[in-house]
Amino acid sequence: MRTARMMELESMLCGVPDVINLLPYNTSAQLNHRPVTVKGMKASECLWPDRDMKAWLETVTGAGLY
Helix, strand or coil: CCCHHHHHHHHHHHCCCCHHHCCHHHHHHHHHCCCECCCCCCCCCCECHHHHHHHHHHHHHCCCCC
């Protein structure tokens, strides 16, 4: 199943002759701000990698991140 984020990523990569020319931080941020599912999850549930990583880091370090 293709999502809007996947189509957005495909359109972003469509006009790029070489992926090396992409800015790593921007590309990574775009890839991590999308809903993902894990096998066995309910269809109504999803993970957001950027949000979940931030929550995990705050839990582990005990510090609030901006």
